[in-house]
Amino acid sequence: MENSKFMQLMERFFLPIADKLNNNRYLSALRDGFMVALPIIIFGSIFVVIANIPFLDQLLSEDAYNAYKDALGPASAATLSIMGMFVIVGIAYKLTAYYEGDAIYGGVTALASFLILTPQVLEDVTGVIPTSSLGAEGLFLGILTAFISTEIFRFFVQKNWMIKMPPGVPEAVSRSFSSLIPISFTLTIFLLIRILFSITPFETIQNFIYSVIQEPITALGSGLPAAIIAVLLIQVFWFFGLHGQIIVNSIMDPIWMTLSLENYEAYQAGEERLHIVNNQFIDTFIVGMGGSGMTMAVILGLFIVAKSRQLKQLSKIGGPPSVFNVNEPIIFGLPIILNPLVLIPWLLAPVVITIVTYFSMAIGLVPCFYWSTCTMDDSNLHRWNADNKFDCWWNYAVS
Known part of the structure; x- marks a missing residue:
């Protein structure tokens, strides 16, 4: 009876919130916009790996190694x-498409x-846009610009303030x-x-x-409390059959991706600063072990100790997809969804992993993430700082 009341309370509180977040046009455009950029991000990440092959600098001469890195750097x-x-x-394109407008023009307008809005000045040289403005520092403004420009563009289209071309004009010309x-x-x-901003302080x-x-928002998102809250929400939404990763990531991805970009830029510049919580932290330790909730451990447990033939068969079915972080067979087949018997471990296990991983990196037991990969330098990996603590920023390769 108490379980029934608890479930009703959870459904009454969380389901409406999750439904609104999942169907919000801005969050959907944000999520899908990042997916548009994903192939390009993966391409760049691959060449970061190739350009930073461990110990290559010891195999090649200094000139040859610098030439090698310079050749791959543009990637x-x-x-x-x-x-x-x-x-x-990507964001403006998807949002314009949601409004059934001309998506490509919405994208290029954004x-x-x-x-x-971006100053084209770099160290007193005009006509040059610093890449930092197009990367981590400009990402938040870019997202806001994509939303606002699309809404303004749509407003004028709805007002029908457009040049109508006569019939017979090629479609491409007419659309333009x-x-x-x-x-x-x-x-x-x-x-x-x-x-207007040019005349302000x-x-x-x-x-x-x-x-x-x-x-301030990025600093908040890089802390352990924000990571714990995000992980808990992912698990709660999944418990009710909603894709918690998509819902929460729609909000947190801009923050986590900005932190990842700042780590990458710090690595490129040789700076001693690093955010422990970032996109790779979440993807690797929270999602990367069989999917949300780290269900690869559940599959191994079923395979080893389960006596039920049905559960044994479920572990065989769910095993191969879990290698690629697809765990819907386990979430829906065990089931985990709406199963009060597994609610507490389902919520707490990822939180425990988050806390242990965070402090392992914070004390230097294991290195932190830069981007998808970095190089490992043994001479730095075991270096202690003046306070007798491991420096968390040392170069390390993690895919």
């Missing part, structure tokens, strides 16, 4: 370092709006002229925003966003 510089640009286009006025008005608004909207909004 990551043109992808990971400017990842924000691809995400902006990108142009972002570039208008139809989008001319909405695009022009949208970009003009962002130009005015840039001019912040000088640029980037400075305002980063110092007032992005930095």
